[in-house]
Amino acid sequence: MYSxxxxxxxxxxxxxxxxxxxxxxxxxxxxxxxxxxxxWMQFYAFDVxxxxxxxxxxxxxxxxxxxxGLLHAIHVTxxxxxxxxxxxxxxxxxxxxxxxxxxxxxxxxxxMGSIGSMISERMQGESFSDRQDFLEKCTELKKAGKLDDPxxxxxxxxxxxxxxxxxxxxxxxxxxxxxxxxxxxxxxxxEIETAEQExxxxxxxxxxxxQKLPYLQATIKEALRLHPAVGQMLARVVPEGGAExxxxxxxxxxxxxxxxxxxx
Amino acid sequence: xxxxxxxxxxATGTLLVLLGFLLLARYIVRATTSPLRDLPGxxxxxxxxxxxxxxxxxxxxxxxxxxxxxxHGSSSYPLRxxxxxxxxxxxxxxxxxxxxxxxxQQPFAPSTVPAPSSASPISTALSARSTTHTRTSFPxxxxxxxxxxxxxxPTCTR
Numbered sequence: 001m002y003s004x005x006x007x008x009x010x011x012x013x014x015x016x017x018x019x020x021x022x023x024x025x026x027x028x029x030x031x032x033x034x035x036x037x038x039x040w041m042q043f044y045a046f047d048v049x050x051x052x053x054x055x056x057x058x059x060x061x062x063x064x065x066x067x068x069g070l071l072h073a074i075h076v077t078x079x080x081x082x083x084x085x086x087x088x089x090x091x092x093x094x095x096x097x098x099x100x101x102x103x104x105x106x107x108x109x110x111x112m113g114s115i116g117s118m119i120s121e122r123m124q125g126e127s128f129s130d131r132q133d134f135l136e137k138c139t140e141l142k143k144a145g146k147l148d149d150p151x152x153x154x155x156x157x158x159x160x161x162x163x164x165x166x167x168x169x170x171x172x173x174x175x176x177x178x179x180x181x182x183x184x185x186x187x188x189x190x191e192i193e194t195a196e197q198e199x200x201x202x203x204x205x206x207x208x209x210x211q212k213l214p215y216l217q218a219t220i221k222e223a224l225r226l227h228p229a230v231g232q233m234l235a236r237v238v239p240e241g242g243a244e245x246x247x248x249x250x251x252x253x254x255x256x257x258x259x260x261x262x263x264x
Numbered sequence: 265x266x267x268x269x270x271x272x273x274x275a276t277g278t279l280l281v282l283l284g285f286l287l288l289a290r291y292i293v294r295a296t297t298s299p300l301r302d303l304p305g306x307x308x309x310x311x312x313x314x315x316x317x318x319x320x321x322x323x324x325x326x327x328x329x330x331x332x333x334x335x336h337g338s339s340s341y342p343l344r345x346x347x348x349x350x351x352x353x354x355x356x357x358x359x360x361x362x363x364x365x366x367x368x369q370q371p372f373a374p375s376t377v378p379a380p381s382s383a384s385p386i387s388t389a390l391s392a393r394s395t396t397h398t399r400t401s402f403p404x405x406x407x408x409x410x411x412x413x414x415x416x417x418p419t420c421t422r
Contacts, residue, residue, distance in 0.1 A: 087317045173384055231326045261329055
């Protein structure tokens with residue numbers, strides 16, 4: 001589902017959000033209104049995720065704000081809570097249980113509720129999609145008995161919960177570092193202008209065309225290196241018998257991770 | 265009667281305190297005799313994950329990590345140890361740029377554990393893995409200027 005060839009099929013829908021985003025930015029520029037780039041990048045990323053996951057945009061760019069509070073709820077559950085709970089995962093079941101039995105409004109309820117209703121609407125045929133979005137693919141697999149409910153919830157939930165923050169952070173980092181390094185911005189503009197003159201870029205440009213711009217690719221990767229969206233380490237457990245890594249023996253059961261933060 | 269209750273009470277108390285000490289002693293012995301005890305890092309992190317949680321709570325974990333890597337990161341050895349044995353590798357240059365996500369996700373699967381070699385065990389491990397992933401080739405730096413093709417992108421970049 002996440003293979004590049006299937007993701008590229010969503011390009012037209014992403015292009016649609018791209019033009020909405022560019023229009024919004026242009027309107028800010030015309031009226032000389034200041035705006036928080038990260039917030040808008042997140043609106044953009046969230047709308048794109050909506051297009052490819054549930055077949056319609058969440059409409060945040062159009063509204064200009066987090067209209068259903070879903071983005072905020074995801075931020076609290078995923079970033080504020082998640083980054084802490086991941087360090088002491090033992091407390092997670094307790095927290096989930098507490099928020100479910102207490103009569104309080106919790107961002108978990110908002111997030112889980114939204115995802116659950118998206119899935120059930122599609123399963124019961126109350127909502128339709130004009131494309132093979134993630135939800136449609138999951139529904140087909142589910143009907144064929146190849147997917148159970150928790151997995152389906154996880155696939156859709158991962159897209160919605162984890163898809164927008166990381167993209168928003170990375171896009172913002174790219175723009176930030178370009179602004180901080182006018183020389184690089186200049187080189188990038190030059191590469192794009194040259195490509196345009198040589199008719200190597202269509203409008204809107206495609207993923208394949210973007211892949212053939214080495215400076216653009218280098219810019220993206222350099223921003224990812226300097227500001228990885230996932231700052232915490234994703235640990236791996238050394239298997240039975242231990243393992244030798246970089247000339248050193250690690251006994252089995254050791255949790256071992258490499259940080260994405262590498263600036264040397 | 266009163267005397268009896270008090271002595272029972274104090275006996276239980278003593279037992280509990282003793283048990284607490286024993287657990288604490290076991291904890292400290294395990295921390296100080298860990299096979300990874302020679303790895304450099306903040307002393308507190310040897311004993312508790314709360315060190316990491318605290319820095320994360322302060323919202324400065326990434327700065328702490330970068331500072332630690334600057335301080336200890338000249339070798340490719342892991343530099344932070346933590347109970348229950350959590351380590352972190354400083355240098356990424358040993359990791360091939362074009363590794364697919366699956367190779368990265370399961371670098372320590374039993375089949376990939378290489379025979380000890382002085383060169384670079386990690387790249388050996390990943391090269392071994394590349395036999396099952398036909399798309400992966402692992403030149404260390406050569407790919408830097410090559411435009412990526414779509415197939416080579418990790419399937420899951422998050």
